[in-house]
Amino acid sequence: MTGHPAPDSGASRGDTPDVGAQLRNALEARASRVDIAPDALGDIRRRIAARRARWWMFPALRSRGVTMISISSALAAGVAAVTIGFASCTPATGPTPIPPAGSGGPTATNSSPCACDAPQFTANVPVYYIGANDLLYREFHRIPVGDGSTAARVKAAIVQMLDGRTAYDHNYVSQWPASASVRNVSVSGGVATVDLHGATVNGFDPAGNRAALQQLIWTATAFTGGTGVRLLFDGQPRSTLWASKLPVAGVLHRAPAVDALAPVWVIDPQQNAVSGTSVTINLAGIVFEGTIQLRVRSSAGKVVVSRTVQLTVGAPAQGTATVHVTLQPGTYTVEAYAVSMRDSSKIGPDTHTFTVR
Numbered sequence: 001m002t003g004h005p006a007p008d009s010g011a012s013r014g015d016t017p018d019v020g021a022q023l024r025n026a027l028e029a030r031a032s033r034v035d036i037a038p039d040a041l042g043d044i045r046r047r048i049a050a051r052r053a054r055w056w057m058f059p060a061l062r063s064r065g066v067t068m069i070s071i072s073s074a075l076a077a078g079v080a081a082v083t084i085g086f087a088s089c090t091p092a093t094g095p096t097p098i099p100p101a102g103s104g105g106p107t108a109t110n111s112s113p114c115a116c117d118a119p120q121f122t123a124n125v126p127v128y129y130i131g132a133n134d135l136l137y138r139e140f141h142r143i144p145v146g147d148g149s150t151a152a153r154v155k156a157a158i159v160q161m162l163d164g165r166t167a168y169d170h171n172y173v174s175q176w177p178a179s180a181s182v183r184n185v186s187v188s189g190g191v192a193t194v195d196l197h198g199a200t201v202n203g204f205d206p207a208g209n210r211a212a213l214q215q216l217i218w219t220a221t222a223f224t225g226g227t228g229v230r231l232l233f234d235g236q237p238r239s240t241l242w243a244s245k246l247p248v249a250g251v252l253h254r255a256p257a258v259d260a261l262a263p264v265w266v267i268d269p270q271q272n273a274v275s276g277t278s279v280t281i282n283l284a285g286i287v288f289e290g291t292i293q294l295r296v297r298s299s300a301g302k303v304v305v306s307r308t309v310q311l312t313v314g315a316p317a318q319g320t321a322t323v324h325v326t327l328q329p330g331t332y333t334v335e336a337y338a339v340s341m342r343d344s345s346k347i348g349p350d351t352h353t354f355t356v357r
Helices: 019-032 039-049 057-062 071-087 148-162 207-219
Strands: 106-107 118-130 134-144 181-188 193-198 230-232 265-267 278-285 290-296 305-309 319-326 330-339 345-357
Touching: 019 148, 118 148, 118 207, 118 305, 134 148, 134 207, 148 181, 148 193, 148 207, 193 207, 207 230, 265 330, 278 290, 278 330, 278 345, 290 319, 305 319
Parallel strands: 193 230
Antiparallel strands: 106 118, 118 134, 181 193, 265 278, 278 319, 290 305, 290 330, 330 345
């Protein structure tokens, strides 16, 4: 039977007795006086097996043709359902919708296929990838982050980072060996200790190897108060890494932004994002006098937005800017770049393709 009468039924208007409400009240009153023993589930199962449930018509409901289980059987079934809910798994009804990239911190969801499991969390985590000239670009990925703790978020971000195929922009990659995985992450005093497996052999590429190490350090220290990273390899520290002999002993720190980060970033819209007609474009850059150029092109290549954008600060610091534009539905490419003072060529162009609906 359904839990509540339809909004326009006779019971909701008060011209017939609300039998459903009376039954619910009786069940709730009885249930409130029940103490569930630790072995209640086993006892209930034995009783159910020994005595099959009997069905009959409640006198007050005969005229409605509704068949009901007895109150005592219903109460026993309700107690069994509560107990089983803690001891077994019920498939979830479906995946939790993932909010957009800028929607904030950890969100409790039940991303597990078992609805009775402890809540899982999703969060926007910054992940760094390697782009042109072995410089770093950042994307925000909304992904499961375990219990939502700082260590869990760092671990989730590094797992994403190790596999360059997770980057939204196909121009971004990871320089870590494909065999690398995360064994454990802990955080204390602003230092993230990251224990890796399968990461001690890599191709000889000094510039790429340095970028890979910075890729991990920037990703692992992106949490508030993050100051450094201590690396372990299968639980053991090392003094150097790979054939390029990168020093990895002790606490590792971020290289200066002007040396590690790409000169211009398109932060939003991210690659393949879907937006409404009011589009927010977030930019960042480390450029002379903090001046960059912004272009938005339609799928036909027509420039529909062209602006000079002033960032909050100039090099060597990274400045930011936000631009709001209105676009018709369609597919667009946003491009940002600096202009060379020497020959007017583009410096550090970054492009993302997105859709307006």
